[in-house]
Amino acid sequence: MDSIFSSNSSSISCLKPRFLESSKSAITTSRNLSSSICFSAPTSDSGSDSAFSMIGFSRASMSNVNGNGNGNIKPKIVNGDFGYVLEDVPHLTDYIPDLPTYSNPLQDNPAYSVVKQYFVHVDDTVPQKIVVHKDGPRGIHFRRAGPRQKVYFESDEVHACIVTCGGLCPGLNTVIRELVCGLHHMYGVKRVLGIDGGYRGFYARNTINLTPKVVNDIHKRGGTILGTSRGGHDTAKIVDSIQDRGINQVYIIGGDGTQKGASVIFEEIRRRGLKVAVAGIPKTIDNDIPVIDKSFGFDTAVEEAQRAINAAHVEAESIENGIGLVKLMGRNSGFIAMYATLASRDVDCCLIPESPFYLEGEGGLFDYIEKRLKENGHMVIVIAEGAGQELLSQTIQSTQQDASGNKLLQDVGLWISQRIKDYFSKQKKMTINLKYIDPTYMIRAIPGNASDNVYCTLLAQSVVHGAMAGYTGFTSGLVNGRQTYIPFYRIIEKQNKVVITDRMWARLLSSTNQPSFWSAKDCIEDKKEDIAKVKEEEEPENRLMDNGNCASDIVAKKEVSYM
Numbered sequence: 001m002d003s004i005f006s007s008n009s010s011s012i013s014c015l016k017p018r019f020l021e022s023s024k025s026a027i028t029t030s031r032n033l034s035s036s037i038c039f040s041a042p043t044s045d046s047g048s049d050s051a052f053s054m055i056g057f058s059r060a061s062m063s064n065v066n067g068n069g070n071g072n073i074k075p076k077i078v079n080g081d082f083g084y085v086l087e088d089v090p091h092l093t094d095y096i097p098d099l100p101t102y103s104n105p106l107q108d109n110p111a112y113s114v115v116k117q118y119f120v121h122v123d124d125t126v127p128q129k130i131v132v133h134k135d136g137p138r139g140i141h142f143r144r145a146g147p148r149q150k151v152y153f154e155s156d157e158v159h160a161c162i163v164t165c166g167g168l169c170p171g172l173n174t175v176i177r178e179l180v181c182g183l184h185h186m187y188g189v190k191r192v193l194g195i196d197g198g199y200r201g202f203y204a205r206n207t208i209n210l211t212p213k214v215v216n217d218i219h220k221r222g223g224t225i226l227g228t229s230r231g232g233h234d235t236a237k238i239v240d241s242i243q244d245r246g247i248n249q250v251y252i253i254g255g256d257g258t259q260k261g262a263s264v265i266f267e268e269i270r271r272r273g274l275k276v277a278v279a280g281i282p283k284t285i286d287n288d289i290p291v292i293d294k295s296f297g298f299d300t301a302v303e304e305a306q307r308a309i310n311a312a313h314v315e316a317e318s319i320e321n322g323i324g325l326v327k328l329m330g331r332n333s334g335f336i337a338m339y340a341t342l343a344s345r346d347v348d349c350c351l352i353p354e355s356p357f358y359l360e361g362e363g364g365l366f367d368y369i370e371k372r373l374k375e376n377g378h379m380v381i382v383i384a385e386g387a388g389q390e391l392l393s394q395t396i397q398s399t400q401q402d403a404s405g406n407k408l409l410q411d412v413g414l415w416i417s418q419r420i421k422d423y424f425s426k427q428k429k430m431t432i433n434l435k436y437i438d439p440t441y442m443i444r445a446i447p448g449n450a451s452d453n454v455y456c457t458l459l460a461q462s463v464v465h466g467a468m469a470g471y472t473g474f475t476s477g478l479v480n481g482r483q484t485y486i487p488f489y490r491i492i493e494k495q496n497k498v499v500i501t502d503r504m505w506a507r508l509l510s511s512t513n514q515p516s517f518w519s520a521k522d523c524i525e526d527k528k529e530d531i532a533k534v535k536e537e538e539e540p541e542n543r544l545m546d547n548g549n550c551a552s553d554i555v556a557k558k559e560v561s562y563m
C-alpha cells in the first residue's frame with residue numbers, strides 16, 4: 001500500500017500525508033447515534049420501486065423480506081403473470097420505515113437532463129434467460145440498474161467507503177476511480193474513504209480520503225491503489241468500524257469470497273438497523289461468479305494470455321518435437337484457459353478443472369501428444385492451474401489453505417511438464433523439447449483494456465445509482481447485456497463453471513481436435529459426478545439450442561459419441 005502511494009506518481013505521493021488518517025483518530029461517537037434507529041419489520045410500502053399493478057404483481061405475492069437477525073434473511077421474491085419471477089434486492093426501507101426521499105440531483109445535471117427517459121422505469125427488469133420456449137414460463141428476472149427518480153440520501157449526508165479484497169484483477173483501479181467520480185460528479189458526494197488493504201483494513205489499517213483529483217490517473221495502473229488481502233474478515237469489527245466512522249454507503253469490490261463477506265456485513269448492518277447501503281462489485285479474472293455475463297478484467301486477462309501462448313507457439317515450432325506449455329489462472333473454473341485457447345487457434349490441447357483427463361493409455365494425453373508431434377512436429381498445450389489436481393493428489397498430498405480458506409493448489413504446470421518429459425525420454429526414448437511458460441500473475445497485474453474499462457465504469461455507476469436509491473445487499477453486473485442489481489445470495493450460492501456438455505466447450509474441442517478424455521477407465525469418478533451435477537443445474541431439459549434440439553438431447557448424443 002505505502003509503496004504504491006510513494007511510487008512514481010507524484011500526484012499521489014505528495015498528497016499522502018494529508019490523506020492518510022489513522023483508524024483510531026477517525027472514531028466518532030456516531031455508533032450511538034445510528035444504533036438509535038430501530039430494527040423493525042418491513043413495511044408493505046417498501047421504498048423499492050414497484051408499480052405492482054403494471055405487470056400483474058400483487059402485494060400478497062411478495063414473500064416476506066424480513067430479516068430475523070440470524071443471518072437468515074429470506075429472498076425477496078415477487079411473482080408476476082405467466083411464470084414471471086423477480087428476484088428483488090433488499091432496500092433500506094425494508095427495515096427502516098418512513099425514510100425521507102429526495103429528488104435525484106441528476107435531473108439538474110446538464111450532462112443527463114437532455115437524455116430522454118434517463119431515469120430507469122420502476123418496473124424495468126431483466127430476464128436471466130433470454131432463450132425461451134413460446135409456452136415456457138417467463139422465468140427469473142433481476143432489477144435493471146440505473147438512476148432512480150428519487151433517492152434516499154442527500155448529497156452532503158453521504159459518507160461512502162470503498163474496499164478491495166481478494167486477488168488482483170485488471171480494472172480494479174478503474175472501478176475505484178469511477179466510484180469516486182460517479183459519487184462526486186453525479187451526486188455531489190464529497191466524502192469517500194478508501195479502506196487500506198482489504199477487509200482487515202476496516203479495523204486494523206489506515207484510511208485514505210478519495211477525491212476525483214486523487215484518483216484521476218489510477219485507471220492506467222494495474223493492481224489496486226487501496227491494496228488488498230485475503231482473510232481478516234471479522235464481521236463485528238468491520239461493522240463497528242463502519243458505525244464508528246459514520247459510513248453510510250459501503251462499496252465492496254472482490255470475488256466470490258468477498259461477496260460472501262459483503263453479504264454477512266449487510267446482514268449485520270441490517271440486524272443493527274443502520275441506514276447503511278452495502279453494494280458489491282464482482283471482481284475475478286477467473287470469471288467464476290454466477291449469473292452475470294462475465295466479470296470485469298476477464299477480457300484483459302484473456303488478451304494478455306495471448307502473449308504467452310504466442311511465445312509458446314513460436315518456441316515450439318522453432319525446434320524439433322517442440323512442446324509449448326502455458327499455465328493460466330483458474331483454480332476451479334477454466335474460463336481463461338478456454339477463451340484464451342479459442343482466441344489463439346494455435347493451441348492443440350486445453351486442460352481445465354471441469355474436464356477430467358488422464359495421461360497414459362489409449363486416448364490419454366501422452367498418446368495425443370505423440371500423435372500431434374508425429375503429424376505436426378510441434379504442439380501447444382494450455383493448462384488451467386486447477387486442472388488435473390485429482391491426478392496430482394494421488395502423488396502429492398496437500399491440505400494447505402490460504403488466509404481466506406481457499407485450498408492452495410499444487411503447481412500442475414511444473415508437474416505435468418516433468419511427467420511429459422519423463423514419459424517421452426524414459427518410456428518412448430524420444431527427444432522432445434518442452435518449454436514451460438507460467439504467466440499467471442502477469443495476466444492479472446495489468447490495467448484493464450478498453451472494453452474492461454468501459455465495463456468497470458458501468459459497474460461503478462450502477463452501484464452508485466443503486467445505493468443512492470436506497471438499495472442494499474446487492475451486487476451489480478451484466479445479465480444478457482444489461483446492467484442489473486442481483487441479491488447477494490444469488491451471487492454466492494455457487495461458482496460459475498465451464499459446462500463441458502455445453503456448446504462452448506464443444507467449439508473448443510473442435511478447434512483443438514483434442515480428445516475428450518471421457519472414455520478413460522481411470523477417469524476420476526467423483527469428477528464425473530461433479531460434471532453430472534453441473535449439467536443438471538445448468539442445462540434445463542427443455543433448453544432450446546440453435547438447431548432446434550433440446551440441450552438434453554445434445555448431452556445424450558455427446559456422451560454416446562465420447563464412448
Ligand SMILES: Nc1ncnc2c1ncn2[C@@H]1O[C@H](COP(=O)(O)OP(=O)(O)OP(=O)(O)O)[C@@H](O)[C@H]1O
Pocket residue numbers: 165166167168198199200229230231232233254255256257258259260261262264283284285286403404406
Ligand atoms: N464465507 C465467507 N464469509 C466471510 N468472509 C469471507 C468468506 N469467504 C471469504 N471471505 C473474505 O473475503 C475476502 C476475499 O476472499 P478470497 O480471498 O476468497 O478472494 P475472492 O474475493 O474470492 O477473490 P478471488 O478468489 O477472485 O481472488 C477475504 O478477506 C476473506 O476473509
Ligand SMILES: O=P(O)(O)OC[C@H]1O[C@](O)(CO)[C@@H](O)[C@@H]1O
Pocket residue numbers: 167168255284285286329330331385402444
Ligand atoms: O496467489 P494469490 O494472490 O493468492 O492468488 C491466486 C489466485 O487468485 C486468482 O487469480 C483469483 O482467484 C486465482 O486464479 C488464483 O488461484
Ligand SMILES: [Mg+2]
Pocket residue numbers: 166255256257284
Ligand atoms: Mg475466489
